[in-house]
Amino acid sequence: MHKHIMFNALSLLFIVSTAASQGSIRRVDDLSTDAVDTTSRNLLTHEEHFRINTRSSKSDCVARSSYLGCYKNKNQNRALPYEVGRGYSANECETACTDKGYVHFAREWKGQCFCSNGLDYDMHGSATDCDCCGNNVGENKMCVWMAGPAAPGCDGSGAPAAPYLGCYNDKNMKRALPYEVSGRGHSAKDCQDECADKGMKYFAREWKGQCFCSEDDDFGKHGTASDCDCCGNNVGLKKMCVWAVA
Secondary structure, eight states, X not given: OHHXXXXXXXXXXXXXXXXXOOOOEEETTOTTSOOOXXXXXXXXXXXXXXXXXXXXXXXXXXXXXXXXXXXXXXXXXXXXXXXXXXXXXXXXXXXXXXXXXXXXXXXXXXXXXXXXXXXXXXXXXXXXXXXXXXXXOOTTEEEXXXXXXXXXXXXXXXXXXXXXXXXXXXXXXXXXXXXXXXXXXXXXHHHHHHHHHTTOSEEEEETTTEEEEESSSOTTTTOBOOOOOTTSSOOOTTEEEEEXXX
C-alpha cells in the first residue's frame, strides 16, 4: 500500500516538473485576455548545474568572451559556417573571429575554429563532456563563446547569444516592456527565442522566469537595479535583466 502511494506521488511530481508553458504572448495591460499560465518548470537540469558550476574552466582560456555551452556539430552542416582553420587554441580562435567582426566563435575537435554572427550554434542540440581548453574538445562536439562579458549569472549553458543591456527595476502595474510571454520558468534563451519570433527588439527575464518583450527602448524607465541573477532561478523581486534580441 505504501509503495503504491509513493509511486503515485513520484509520478505526479514527474508530470508537474516537466510541464512547459505555452509561449503565447499578450500585452500586459490587455485585461481582456485569458489569465497567464503560471505552470512552473525546472529551470536547470542536473547536467546544466554541473556545466555552470564548472564554467570558470571554460572561460579561463579566452580573454574577453562569455561561454555559451557545449554543442554537437556535423561535418556536412556546420552550425557556425565560417571555418578559420585547425590547431587553434580557444584564445587564438577568439582573436581570429573577433578580428574579422564575428560575434560567436567555436572550438572543435583538435582545434578547429569556426565563426558566425548567427544564432544557430545550437541547431544540432547540446552535448556533454567538451574539453574546451584541452588538446581535443571531442569528436563532433564544440565549445561556443560569445564576444563580450556575460550577464550576471549567465556565463554557461542557457545564456542567450545577445547583447546584455543591464539590470533594471520594473513595476507590476506599469511594465517597462509591455508584452508578456505566457507562463513562468522561461530561461533567458527561451525568452530571446519567443521575442525574436514575434519580431521584437528587446527582451527581459524577470523574477522566476517571467519573459517580457518590447519594440521600444524605454526599458530603463523605472531606473537601474543591481544584483540581478539573470539566468538563475530567481532574477530578483521587481528586477529584470534586459537584452537586445540581436
